[in-house]
Amino acid sequence: MSGERAESDPAGTPPAGEPLAGISRRSLAWILDVALVTVLIFVAVAVVDEIFGPTVRLHRDAAALEDVLAADPGRVVLNAVLATLLSVSYFVIPWILLGGTPAQLALRLRVRGSAGGETLPFGRALARWILLFPPFATVSALTAGLPLVGAFVWGAAAVWYVVLLLTTARSDTKQGLHDRIARSVVCTRGREAAYRAAHVR
Amino acid sequence: MFGDARSIPRDATLETDVCVVGAGAAGITLARELIGSPLRVTVLESGGLHYEPETQALYEGPSIGLPYPDLSVPRLRFFGGTTNHWGGICRPFEEADFAAREATPFTGWPIAKSDVDPFYERAASVVRLPTRDWSLDRWAPGDEPAPLRLRSEHIVSRVAQEVEPELRSFGEGYQEELRLAPNVTVLLHANATGVTTDESGRTAESADVATLEGNRFSVVARNFVLATGAVENARVLLTSNAQQPRGLGNQHGLVGRFFLEHPRFLGGVIVPSTPHPNLGFYESHRVDGLRMQGYLASSKEFQFAEGLLDLQMRLELGYGDAPEDASDFARRLMTLAGDLDSWQEIAIPGAPIPIPYLDVIRDALRSPEDAYIYLRGRIESIGVTTRIEQAPNPDSRVVLVRERDELGILRVALDWRLSDVDRRNVRRTLELLGAEIGAAGVGRLQILHGEDDTGWPEDLDGGQHHMGTTRMSDDPKEGVVDSDCCVHGMSNLFVAGSSVFPTPGGATPTLLLVALALRLADHLKGMMLR
Numbered sequence: 001m002s003g004e005r006a007e008s009d010p011a012g013t014p015p016a017g018e019p020l021a022g023i024s025r026r027s028l029a030w031i032l033d034v035a036l037v038t039v040l041i042f043v044a045v046a047v048v049d050e051i052f053g054p055t056v057r058l059h060r061d062a063a064a065l066e067d068v069l070a071a072d073p074g075r076v077v078l079n080a081v082l083a084t085l086l087s088v089s090y091f092v093i094p095w096i097l098l099g100g101t102p103a104q105l106a107l108r109l110r111v112r113g114s115a116g117g118e119t120l121p122f123g124r125a126l127a128r129w130i131l132l133f134p135p136f137a138t139v140s141a142l143t144a145g146l147p148l149v150g151a152f153v154w155g156a157a158a159v160w161y162v163v164l165l166l167t168t169a170r171s172d173t174k175q176g177l178h179d180r181i182a183r184s185v186v187c188t189r190g191r192e193a194a195y196r197a198a199h200v201r
Numbered sequence: 202m203f204g205d206a207r208s209i210p211r212d213a214t215l216e217t218d219v220c221v222v223g224a225g226a227a228g229i230t231l232a233r234e235l236i237g238s239p240l241r242v243t244v245l246e247s248g249g250l251h252y253e254p255e256t257q258a259l260y261e262g263p264s265i266g267l268p269y270p271d272l273s274v275p276r277l278r279f280f281g282g283t284t285n286h287w288g289g290i291c292r293p294f295e296e297a298d299f300a301a302r303e304a305t306p307f308t309g310w311p312i313a314k315s316d317v318d319p320f321y322e323r324a325a326s327v328v329r330l331p332t333r334d335w336s337l338d339r340w341a342p343g344d345e346p347a348p349l350r351l352r353s354e355h356i357v358s359r360v361a362q363e364v365e366p367e368l369r370s371f372g373e374g375y376q377e378e379l380r381l382a383p384n385v386t387v388l389l390h391a392n393a394t395g396v397t398t399d400e401s402g403r404t405a406e407s408a409d410v411a412t413l414e415g416n417r418f419s420v421v422a423r424n425f426v427l428a429t430g431a432v433e434n435a436r437v438l439l440t441s442n443a444q445q446p447r448g449l450g451n452q453h454g455l456v457g458r459f460f461l462e463h464p465r466f467l468g469g470v471i472v473p474s475t476p477h478p479n480l481g482f483y484e485s486h487r488v489d490g491l492r493m494q495g496y497l498a499s500s501k502e503f504q505f506a507e508g509l510l511d512l513q514m515r516l517e518l519g520y521g522d523a524p525e526d527a528s529d530f531a532r533r534l535m536t537l538a539g540d541l542d543s544w545q546e547i548a549i550p551g552a553p554i555p556i557p558y559l560d561v562i563r564d565a566l567r568s569p570e571d572a573y574i575y576l577r578g579r580i581e582s583i584g585v586t587t588r589i590e591q592a593p594n595p596d597s598r599v600v601l602v603r604e605r606d607e608l609g610i611l612r613v614a615l616d617w618r619l620s621d622v623d624r625r626n627v628r629r630t631l632e633l634l635g636a637e638i639g640a641a642g643v644g645r646l647q648i649l650h651g652e653d654d655t656g657w658p659e660d661l662d663g664g665q666h667h668m669g670t671t672r673m674s675d676d677p678k679e680g681v682v683d684s685d686c687c688v689h690g691m692s693n694l695f696v697a698g699s700s701v702f703p704t705p706g707g708a709t710p711t712l713l714l715v716a717l718a719l720r721l722a723d724h725l726k727g728m729m730l731r
Binding site for chain 1: 546547548549550551552553554555556558559560561
């Protein structure tokens with residue numbers, strides 16, 4: 001797969017000297033990024049909860065005769081906004097400025113524009129984020145209490161990621177549905193390119 | 202110090218001031234109270250320091266009444282006695298538990314709660330309870346699981362504390378203290394086969410001791426205390442019949458009668474109104490690190506008004522049986538999918554991995570049982586296990602049978618019987634509970650046993666709380682011991698343990714029997730050190 005070129009797909013033209021990244025390394029980067037951004041969101045929400053009080057309370061007064069959990073709906077919405085902003089910041093800003101998220105950079109991956117190897121502009125980076133992280137979790141949280149919605153949302157999430165994986169695997173340019181729409185391609189920063197980037201002025 | 206009866210010279214006569222027969226909760230408590238006093242104390246323990254099948258077999262005895270395990274099952278016959286498998290549930294008797302109930306014969310203690318209260322304080326330390334507070338406020342503070350508040354005050358919540366498992370055995374807990382006590386001798390493998398009296402039959406002179414190996418000797422003392430449990434206390438008195446043919450203290454035929462238990466069985470099932478009813482208070486859980494369990498019970502006012510005794514109910518949350526067929530499985534799968542609502546509520550919105558809020562994690566770590574109760578799924582039914590304060594019944598009794606044990610002592614059988622008073626108590630209290638929880642919206646109660654049922658349910662069991670066989674009364678015609686636990690008609694023979702309870706009350710017996718043992722120890726010291 002290394003060194004593969006995408007001559008046949010006009011939408012996907014990796015930059016010269018940068019081979020297309022394989023699915024396994026991209027998947028690993030995605031998992032690491034998801035874990036990192038989850039920790040980031042968890043810490044941020046925990047700090048907010050420490051300041052303003054818990055969003056979700058275990059409602060233990062049996063006299064209330066209600067279910068055990070009680071969530072503050074306003075705080076749930078605010079948390080969803082906060083988490084979304086953090087997630088966007090984590091992915092979109094590094095894609096624009098650095099060409100990769102922290103995990104992608106660590107694994108020597110770069111997200112480029114498929115037309116000419118350029119870094120993604122804001123609109124396309126945002127589109128890529130939306131397609132990679134559709135708001136399943138947010139929808140799930142905001143629809144808590146509605147019967148079977150949670151199961152449907154997480155089922156849809158599973159199907160969506162299978163679609164992204166399959167479209168990536170079947171593409172000559174390793175462009176999944178999200179890459180095609182955002183007109184992006186993920187490359188491996190080869191040794192030659194890395195050397196040139198470091199030494200050639 | 203400890204000794205072994207097998208090494209005592211045959212036919213020897215040992216002398217002591219106080220001879221305590223039995224080293225269970227009552228016997229050990231008594232002996233400990235006398236440590237450091239000028240009195241010499243000898244404790245006769247049938248077993249060794251650990252379980253021995255041959256000794257345990259001395260307890261064997263059949264049940265000839267309502268279904269009950271062989272008498273060797275609920276009790277343990279080695280140092281520490283039955284505390285070696287004690288469940289550790291503690292709650293004190295209330296004032297009303299000591300009172301006479303006009304509608305129920307043979308009720309009422311000759312002492313009041315105020316007579317026992319000072320000893321309850323000390324008893325809590327002896328059983329190693331960290332607090333003496335049983336108030337609902339203490340055990341449901343802040344955001345901890347809280348008790349139901351129902352429409353009327355006829356159904357109330359109550360708290361029982363649980364002694365930590367590693368602290369429950371008196372044998373393990375107090376062995377070293379007794380070993381170091383200079384004035385206390387614990388003789389292991391010493392089976393008291395009877396009490397010998399003077400010719401008048403009014404003064405105990407010696408305890409006859411035998412070992413399974415064939416050694417025999419006697420212990421002469423100024424005072425004797427039987428602390429062998431409600432079955433064996435009666436057995437020792439009944440078989441000590443050299444001077445009094447009917448047995449010691451049995452001039453009115455009461456020894457062994459009025460055997461009491463805390464009968465229990467599944468009385469009803471609640472179909473809850475919500476999938477996760479908030480009933481954590483009624484499951485065993487920790488508050489401030491201390492383990493407790495909540496119960497529902499009929500109020501004392503209701504009991505007096507209705508002419509009933511106590512009835513305590515334990516709620517057991519049920520999660521349904523295995524699927525019966527494919528459609529049942531599918532239905533449950535849908536139910537499980539619906540339960541993802543739980544995760545939806547506790548997960549931070551927007552986080553790509555559904556991770557719970559920090560407060561939820563903290564709560565779960567602080568009280569894993571509650572988190573488990575919540576997350577393991579919806580509750581389909583709530584079992585209501587009823588625990589009855591059995592009404593005193595002279596026909597419920599321990600009787601001698603013809604068979605003899607390895608030591609040649611007549612064995613006993615248990616003829617456990619309940620009465621219509623008990624049946625009415627269950628029915629009436631469950632009817633009240635059903636009305637209360639229905640009105641409160643908790644759910645609907647199905648009472649499992651019909652109003653016209655004359656039998657008892659198949660799952661009827663006891664709490665392994667043996668009481669009443671040497672009941673306390675100031676009237677020798679109504680009791681075996683007086684309010685000082687001295688056997689009527691005897692000057693120096695006392696009984697310790699729950700066999701002196703005339704009624705079983707609404708609480709587990711261990712705390713009270715320890716309190717009464719402390720009270721008896723004070724009485725003996727006052728009497729002997731005058």
